[in-house]
Structures are given as structure tokens and as C-alpha cells.
Amino acid sequence: MHWADATAKKIIKKRQKQNPKKYLISSGITPSGHIHVGNARETLTADGIYKGLLKEGVEAELIFIADNYDPLRKVYPFLPPEYEKFVGMPLSEIPCPEGCCDSYADHFLNPFINSLDDLGINLTVYKADENYKNGLYNDAIITALNDRDKIKGVLDKYRREPLPEDWYPLNIICEKCGKLSTTKVINYNSEESTVDYECQCGHKNTVKPFDGRGKLPWRVDWPARWKIFDVVAEPMGKDHGASGGSYDTGIKISQMVYRYGAPEKIIYEWIQLKVGDKALPMSSSSGVVFAVKDWVKICHPEVLRFLLLRSKPSKHIDFNLKTLPNIVDDYDELETKYFGLKEKEGNGEELNENEKDKIRLYELCTPKIPNKLPLNIPYKFCVIVSQIAYNPETETIDMNKVIDILKRNNYEQAELLKYEENKEDYNKLKTRLYCAMNWAIEYGEKLILIDSNTAKENYNELSQKQKEWIKLFRENLKNMGNNEESYNASSIHELIYDSAKEIDLEPKEAFSASYKILLGKNYGPKLGSFLSSLDKDFVIERYAL
Structure with missing residues (x-):
């Protein structure tokens, strides 16, 4: 049984006595930087469980909460120095770094939201700033202020140093400087439902901490939203799920303060991005990221789902x-x-x-x-075909040339791609070709045929036996027919071996010689397929050295 289905069954079994009308699964992120594949693991884990619940026949909903009311913590490497003045302000209230969106938060959030449909994720998006400004947290704020001693007691159990006696579970957004990380609540009037606060900028005031003026700190905000949205399960990073982490304190605050049973604990491991010989945890703040918006430029969305859903969330992934x-x-x-x-x-x-x-x-x-x-042409082969069939003048891949190449590589279905009833295969192949080309340019190897002068220089460095093979192979190649039955990948592959055998040359020496005069390297793509993808006249001319 897939882990998502097993988790769904477990949730239903635990909650069935409560007879919930709806099983609500939550996920979220703080859009402080590019939302990367590591962040997507949380959302896709939640989506997998959501689909598992639907399979069990219960009513379920998937939501995503963007914590865009969190403060900017520092000037990240991708920000200009002038953003220092915004440190401490809510992300939703900071201008967009590139002037293309309504806010800093939206600049990073929008590309991710736009990718959800491609990823097959159907969810409701909530933004924390709107939740607070619309009064959704008003009652939770009053409850937290009234029960601040209980909350402090819970948090102090997991702290080396207890919180100050005058600590309040609330941050106020300063009316003068707009920051929330530099303010301090100094008194709460329960009868008037007001708080006195002071800010490091020197401003002081008495305000009602509602409708966005005040924000609960994370360890209180999280359990408050469980109650507000009636959450039954929420994936969390291993930092939140660690002993003494925000989930442990959240359970107690949820039960003791908000009178709500905490959602099912589902911990997911980090995804590490392989950079050279090192694998580094993805992090927006450190700049070690591969953004979700960039995935669809190099691969189909369903492959990302496959990468993240085939393993249990607790399994580590090196990407x-x-x-x-x-x-x-x-x-x-x-x-x-x-x-x-x-x-x-x-x-x-x-x-x-x-x-x-x-x-x-x-x-x-x-x-x-x-x-x-579908007609699935291997991605590795699409890397080669896309670059050979690319027309730099029109900046497009010539699909007619692609189909001819496929036919020469024994893809019998290739001719059918031209017909209307195969448009789905045609469009998928076209998408894969462009993705594969983008991948080759950014992360793989560009396919660059060296010029004839460089080829001649490389030819002169070959052994006599290799030179002899090149001449023989060229003559044998000339005698092949031009039709698809004769000039194709398998026929060329056999000819390479037969020509080498004829002069007692090791096949690997023949391959190496070919790559040297074609690409200037000792290695390359499968030679038979590669040569069949090129124009025959060009190949014969190149081997005439």
C-alpha cells in the first residue's frame, strides 16, 4: 500500500469517533525567497494524503497558507543592500524586489501558485496577512492574551532560559515604522481589549490588536490556525517535528489554550541539492535552491510528483x-x-x-x-535530437526534422505524429524536446559539432589504425542506401563494429576516433543514433579527413 493511502487510513481511524464533516489537510510556506523543490515536498506530501482520503470516500479539503505576514529576517544574498530598511517588516508590506508584483511576498509566492495547476494540485490558498486583516485571528489573539501564563509555561519547559515575566504572546506592527519584530507589548487591558506597546523606533501607543494590527508569534500562531481551520493533518519539516520543536509546544498550546486536538504528525525530510561533490540542504535564505517555477522549463510536472511521492516523506532525497x-x-x-x-x-x-x-x-x-x-522518446535521446533539429534562425525546433530523425532511429510510430488523432503524443514530445534542450544548455552538456579545421587537427592526432578505420567506415557508409531501411541507427551501429572487425581494431577505439572528429571529445551520445540523426552527406564529408 502506498504511504499516502496508509496515512489517510490512519487519520480516518484516529478521527472517526469525532465524526468530522470534512478532513482538512494543510500545508504552507513563508515566501521569504524562491519557493524551491524542497518546499514543494511539503505541498505534494499533503496532496498525496488528500488524494488518499478521497480514495477512502471521505470528504476532504487541501489548503495552503502563505505565511506572508512573517517579518523579513535579514537581507538575503539575492537582495540589494537597501533592503536593510525593510528588515523586521511583514513580507506582505515590503515592495517587490523587481517591481513586478504587489509585494515582496507575492514576488516569490505567485510563481509557485501558478505552478499548482501544472502539478495537478487542487487547493485553496490563504494568505496570512489577509487572514489577520479580515479578523480571522481576532478571537485567537484574545484567547492567547488571556492565557498567556499557560502559553509561557508550555514554552518555558523547552527553553534553556525562561521567557521574561512581562512577555506577551503577541507582536504589534508599529504604526510609525511598520515593523513587528522591534515592538514589545508592555500591558494588556482585558476589559478594553487593548494593548500598550513600544517600538525600538521610539513610538508608543495603545491599540486594539485586531484586524492585522497584531500578530501571534509562530509557536502560538500555528496551533491557533489548527483550531481556526479545523486541521486534521499537516506535513512538517523535521525541524518543526523534532523533540521540543514547534509541534511539541503546539500540541500543548492547542489542547490547553485552544481546546483542540492537534493534527496528525507527518514529518518530511529535507531535499538536498547536489552541487558538485557536495549535497546541500535547499534553503532560500542561503541561495541553495532549485525553484519549482524552473522545473517545468526542464521537465514534465508529473516527473516532479514522481520524484517526491515515490518515497515516504521521511526518506532523505538528494536531488x-x-x-x-x-x-x-x-x-x-x-x-x-x-x-x-x-x-x-x-x-x-x-x-x-x-x-x-x-x-x-x-x-x-x-x-x-x-x-x-504515450509515445515516450527517452529524455536522453531528446537531448540530442532537440539540439540537432533546432533552427537558430527561427529559434524553434523543426518538428518535421525531428520526425525524420525518429524514423531513422526505428521509431515506427513517428510518422503517425503528423496526424490529428496523435496530437497528444505530438504535443508531449514537443514539450519534452524543449525541456531536454533547456536542461542540456543549463545543466547537461551542449551538443556542439566542431568545425572541419578542428576536426582535421584532431584527426592528425589519432593512431594509424584509427585513421584507417575512419577511411574504411566512410567508404562503407557511402555504400549504404539513403532510405530509412538502410540508413538508420541499428544499421550504422552494426557498420561501426563490422568496419572495426575488418581491420582488427577495438570498437572502443573506433568510437573514440569518431567522437574526436565530431565533438572534440573522447566520449559522446550513442554513436549509431547520433550519426543517423545527422545529415548523411555531412557525416560522409566529416569522415573524409
Whole structure:
């Protein structure tokens, strides 16, 4: 059973006595920087559980709370120095760094929200600033102020040094400087529902701390929102779920102050971004990020779902952009198995648990399941084809050239891509080609054919045996027919080996010689497929050295 379904069953079992009308799953993020793939793990984990609940036949809802009312904590590496004046102000009240959005928070939040549809995530978005300004937290603020001794007692149990006796569980946004991290509540009048506060900027006042004037600190805000939204489960990073973390204090505050049972604890591990030989935890503040908005530039959204949902949330993931083609291969393999297993199931054959799990994983990863097995051209091959078929004058990939290349590489379905009934396959292939090309340019290797002069220089450095092979291979290549049955990847592959065998040359020496005169390297893509993708006249001319 997939972990999302198992978690959903567990939640229902624990909550069924309460007979909830709706099972609400929450996730969220503070949009202080680029929302990256590591952040997406929380939202996709929540989405997996949400879909697991729906499978069980209960009413469920998925929400996302953007903590955009949190203060800017420092001038991050990606910000100009002048943002120092905004440190301490709520993110929603700070101007956009590039002037393209309504606020600093929206600048980082909007691209993520816009990606949700592509990712197949259907949720309701709430913004903390609106929640506070619309009065959603007003009662929770009064409750926290009235029970501040209980809250302080809970927090002090997990602190080395107790909070000051005059501490209040509330931050006020200064009316003069607009900051909330530099203010201090010095008195609360329960009869008038007002607080006295002072700010480091020198401003003092007595205000009603409602409708956005005041904000609960995180360790109080979190349990308050559980009660406000009636949350039954919420994924959390391991820092929040650690012993003495905000979940442990949140449970007690939720029960003792807000009279609400805390949601199910679901901890997810960090995703580390592989940079060179090091794997570093993704962090917006440190600049170690790969933004969700950038994923769709290099790969299909369902592959990101696959990457994050195939493992339990507690399993550590190292994300290496250079190995993306392998992840796509794994997804394509799952997709092929899915359609095979569905056919087997449709024929009345019994599936084992492992086969059922594969079907379920594919369903969770693929928001829009196609009617039939798509034509999946391997991502690694798309990296090559896209660059060969790219027309720099029009800045587009020539799809007619792509289809010709595929036909020469024994993809018999390629000709069918031209017809209307195969538009779905055509569009998916086109998307994959552009993604693969973007990946190659940014994270892989550009396919650059060296000029003839450089090829000649490299040819002169080859062994006599390699030079002899190049001449022989060229002659044999010339004798091949130009039609697809003759000039194709498999035929060229055989010719490489046969020509090498004819002069008793190790095949790897033949491959190395070819790459040197084509790419200026000792390695390259599969040679048979590569040569068949190039114009035959060009290949024959290049081997005439």
C-alpha cells in the first residue's frame, strides 16, 4: 500500500469517533525567497494524503497558507543592500524586489501558485496577512492574551532560559515604522481589549490588536490556525517535528489554550541539492535552491510528483540535476508498466500487491492520465535530437526534422505524429524536446559539432589504425542506401563494429576516433543514433579527413 493511502487510513481511524464533516489537510510556506523543490515536498506530501482520503470516500479539503505576514529576517544574498530598511517588516508590506508584483511576498509566492495547476494540485490558498486583516485571528489573539501564563509555561519547559515575566504572546506592527519584530507589548487591558506597546523606533501607543494590527508569534500562531481551520493533518519539516520543536509546544498550546486536538504528525525530510561533490540542504535564505517555477522549463510536472511521492516523506532525497534523465527514464518505465498492468487487470487477471502499488503510484504521480500509452522518446535521446533539429534562425525546433530523425532511429510510430488523432503524443514530445534542450544548455552538456579545421587537427592526432578505420567506415557508409531501411541507427551501429572487425581494431577505439572528429571529445551520445540523426552527406564529408 502506498504511504499516502496508509496515512489517510490512519487519520480516518484516529478521527472517526469525532465524526468530522470534512478532513482538512494543510500545508504552507513563508515566501521569504524562491519557493524551491524542497518546499514543494511539503505541498505534494499533503496532496498525496488528500488524494488518499478521497480514495477512502471521505470528504476532504487541501489548503495552503502563505505565511506572508512573517517579518523579513535579514537581507538575503539575492537582495540589494537597501533592503536593510525593510528588515523586521511583514513580507506582505515590503515592495517587490523587481517591481513586478504587489509585494515582496507575492514576488516569490505567485510563481509557485501558478505552478499548482501544472502539478495537478487542487487547493485553496490563504494568505496570512489577509487572514489577520479580515479578523480571522481576532478571537485567537484574545484567547492567547488571556492565557498567556499557560502559553509561557508550555514554552518555558523547552527553553534553556525562561521567557521574561512581562512577555506577551503577541507582536504589534508599529504604526510609525511598520515593523513587528522591534515592538514589545508592555500591558494588556482585558476589559478594553487593548494593548500598550513600544517600538525600538521610539513610538508608543495603545491599540486594539485586531484586524492585522497584531500578530501571534509562530509557536502560538500555528496551533491557533489548527483550531481556526479545523486541521486534521499537516506535513512538517523535521525541524518543526523534532523533540521540543514547534509541534511539541503546539500540541500543548492547542489542547490547553485552544481546546483542540492537534493534527496528525507527518514529518518530511529535507531535499538536498547536489552541487558538485557536495549535497546541500535547499534553503532560500542561503541561495541553495532549485525553484519549482524552473522545473517545468526542464521537465514534465508529473516527473516532479514522481520524484517526491515515490518515497515516504521521511526518506532523505538528494536531488542532482545532472541525473534528471535517469529520473525521467524511471517515470517512463512506471508509465509503461501501468498500462500493461491495467490491460492485465482488464483481462480479469489477479494482480499482486506490488503490481497494485505500481498502479497507485502512477495514479498519484499523474494528474492527467492519458487514454493510451504515450509515445515516450527517452529524455536522453531528446537531448540530442532537440539540439540537432533546432533552427537558430527561427529559434524553434523543426518538428518535421525531428520526425525524420525518429524514423531513422526505428521509431515506427513517428510518422503517425503528423496526424490529428496523435496530437497528444505530438504535443508531449514537443514539450519534452524543449525541456531536454533547456536542461542540456543549463545543466547537461551542449551538443556542439566542431568545425572541419578542428576536426582535421584532431584527426592528425589519432593512431594509424584509427585513421584507417575512419577511411574504411566512410567508404562503407557511402555504400549504404539513403532510405530509412538502410540508413538508420541499428544499421550504422552494426557498420561501426563490422568496419572495426575488418581491420582488427577495438570498437572502443573506433568510437573514440569518431567522437574526436565530431565533438572534440573522447566520449559522446550513442554513436549509431547520433550519426543517423545527422545529415548523411555531412557525416560522409566529416569522415573524409
